[in-house]
Structures are given as C-alpha cells and as structure tokens.
Amino acid sequence: MFTRLTMLAATAALLIPAVASASTLPDMPASCFTYELAGTQSGAHGLTAKTLHATLTGTDITLDIRGISLSDPSGHVQATTLERFNAVAAYAALSAFKGGISDACKDQGLGINSSDLRPGTPQAAWTDVKLARPGHDMTIRKASIQAVQTTPDLHLKVEGTGIHDTKQPLMPTQLSADLTVQGLDTARQQITINALHAVSGTSTIDGKGTIEPGATASTSAADLHVGVTNVETLIGQIRDTAPKKVVAALTIARLMGRQSGDATLWDIGLSGGVVTVNRIPLPFSVP
Structure with missing residues (x-):
C-alpha cells in the first residue's frame, strides 16, 4: 500500500479500507476486533487517513474518527508499524469505553511489541472522535498520544480536548x-x-x-x-x-x-x- 503505485491503483487503494484483523493486527481475529482505515496517504515520516471505523465484535460499541495523523519524527518506525500502533490505540479506546476486555478478545495477542517501536518516537493524533453504544456517546474534539521515549522505558504523553460524555457528568x-x-x-x-x-x-x-x-x-x-x-x-x-x-x-x-x-x-x-x-x-x- 505504501509502495509507488500508478494513479489508478492509488485511487483504488484509498477507496478500499484495510481491515485490521486480516492485515494490520494479524494476531487478532475478526471475531474479536475489526478496524477500517480509509483515505490513507503516506508521507515522509508517516501517514494520514480521512476516517477510521473500529468495533469490538459481538458488542454494540463502535469507534469513529474523522481525521488521523500518524508519524515518527525520528524516521525509524515504518508506516506499517505506525498503523499497527494506531490499531492498538483504537482497540485500547474501545476496551476502555466498554470497561474491560470483551469475552471474545480474552487471551488474544496484539501483534505489536515494544521492539517494533524502538528506537523511534511514534505519535498519533485523532480529530472528531466518537465512541458509541446504544444510549451512550463519548466525543472528543482532539486526542493525541506521543511516545516521547521508547527505551529503556516507554514514556508517553496523552492529551484530549473537547471531551463530552452523555452518561458521565464528572467526565473532564x-x-x-x-x-x-x-x-x-x-x-x-x-x-x-x-x-x-x-x-x-x-x-x-x-x-x-x-x-x-x-x-x-x-x-x-x-x-x-x-x-x-x-x-x-x-x-x-x-x-x-x-x-x-x-x-x-x-x-x-x-x-x-x-x-x-x-x-x-x-x-x-x-x-x-x-x-x-x-x-x-x-x-x-x-x-
């Protein structure tokens, strides 16, 4: 997907979403988690995407994002690994919104190791985020996660602004x-x-x-x-x-x-x- 393509092939690739359970996170079956990234475009140190849709299979919980930017300013982490990093973040967001790991996802590996991220400093930025289940929505205007350091320890900075939860009045x-x-x-x-x-x-x-x-x-x-x-x-x-x-x-x-x-x-x-x-x-x- 990130090799040089003809204009026709590139256009087709942007229109066909990639399903994480089949490619991005090969160790995680579709019976647990599905993930679709559409409108992708690669850059010098990462990639962007127009939309993301993910769900915990067998639940009514979904994640939709309308703007994704993945990068590694150091240039050490490959675009395919950045997409796995993003898929893991999507899975973590869904599981947190559910309040725990779903039964279908127990004992499942994520298909990404800390060694995949070293010695880079990957980061992800999301815009217009919506986590939803029937009768309960959580929206975030902007969210980001940045690996400031990956060795020997993982040092992360996480930010969220414009957060609103229809069921949690104490949500910041x-x-x-x-x-x-x-x-x-x-x-x-x-x-x-x-x-x-x-x-x-x-x-x-x-x-x-x-x-x-x-x-x-x-x-x-x-x-x-x-x-x-x-x-x-x-x-x-x-x-x-x-x-x-x-x-x-x-x-x-x-x-x-x-x-x-x-x-x-x-x-x-x-x-x-x-x-x-x-x-x-x-x-x-x-x-």
Whole structure:
C-alpha cells in the first residue's frame, strides 16, 4: 500500500479500507476486533487517513474518527508499524469505553511489541472522535498520544480536548497525562503517572503516583495522590444530573479528604485487595 503505485491503483487503494484483523493486527481475529482505515496517504515520516471505523465484535460499541495523523519524527518506525500502533490505540479506546476486555478478545495477542517501536518516537493524533453504544456517546474534539521515549522505558504523553460524555457528568472536558511504563517486556509492569491534569467545570484535577497492574484488582497495587479544587461547587453542579450514588460517593470522598487551600487532597492506596484513603482502610475488599 505504501509502495509507488500508478494513479489508478492509488485511487483504488484509498477507496478500499484495510481491515485490521486480516492485515494490520494479524494476531487478532475478526471475531474479536475489526478496524477500517480509509483515505490513507503516506508521507515522509508517516501517514494520514480521512476516517477510521473500529468495533469490538459481538458488542454494540463502535469507534469513529474523522481525521488521523500518524508519524515518527525520528524516521525509524515504518508506516506499517505506525498503523499497527494506531490499531492498538483504537482497540485500547474501545476496551476502555466498554470497561474491560470483551469475552471474545480474552487471551488474544496484539501483534505489536515494544521492539517494533524502538528506537523511534511514534505519535498519533485523532480529530472528531466518537465512541458509541446504544444510549451512550463519548466525543472528543482532539486526542493525541506521543511516545516521547521508547527505551529503556516507554514514556508517553496523552492529551484530549473537547471531551463530552452523555452518561458521565464528572467526565473532564480536558485531560492531559504524562506516563512512564517500566518493565514493558516483563511479566510485571509498573505505570508511573508523572503528572495528570484535568478540567471539569470550574474544578481542576491533578494527580501523580504509581500503578502495578495485576491479573485482578486483588493482585494489583497502587499508590496515588489526587487533588481536586472546588469540590463543593462540583457536587452542586452535578447534584441534579448525576446518579444519587455518584453524588453520595463524592460527598463521602470530600469528607475523607484533607484541605489545602481550595483543593481537597487524597492519598489512595491499593494493596492485597484493600483500598486505603489517606491511610484509612475502606471497609471492603476488591476482588
């Protein structure tokens, strides 16, 4: 697709979408995930595409994007690998919107390794993003993911602006995160949140910390530090629109926090299935 073609062949190639399960991510069957990229055009250090459509097979969850730009400014990562990088990002977005991996995708490999990205610094930018299921839409005006560093650890910067979710009144309208993933090629990784910043109404959310993901919550660990400004105002803004249990949970969280100026702070821990907030264990264990 990225070799020099005649004008007729190039035009035909732009009109025929590429299905990820058959080519882009060969290890992931169509019974799990499908992915179509249309209107592609290669450049010096990457490619662009007009549209993307992806879905988790067997679910009603879809992802549509109307503007994709993939690049590696260092020039080390091939265009085909950038497309796999983009497909993995699409799959991750769908799984996150679902709230977990679908049954059809369990134990499936992604077909991309950290070695595919080294020694480059790949990045993807999406415009007019829509994640949808019946009765629930999430839209993002612009989203980007950038691999600032890929060796020895994976250092990522993620940004999203113009975010709106029809079911989540607390969803930030803006979000940025600076993350480092250590042990990418090992059985146990550690994710360091170097900085997280989000805006929700008149409130800002800032955080940092570490997460060691396990197979279940009880085998995972976390040490997080989160601060939210104007929590009382935020509760008032969502009181009439959010479910009562959400309002109640945020009210209880405010009472458990400690004040620093206009910010409410929490130290959140997870170890052995026990969650602590400001070093106080919550009266339940996670599975």
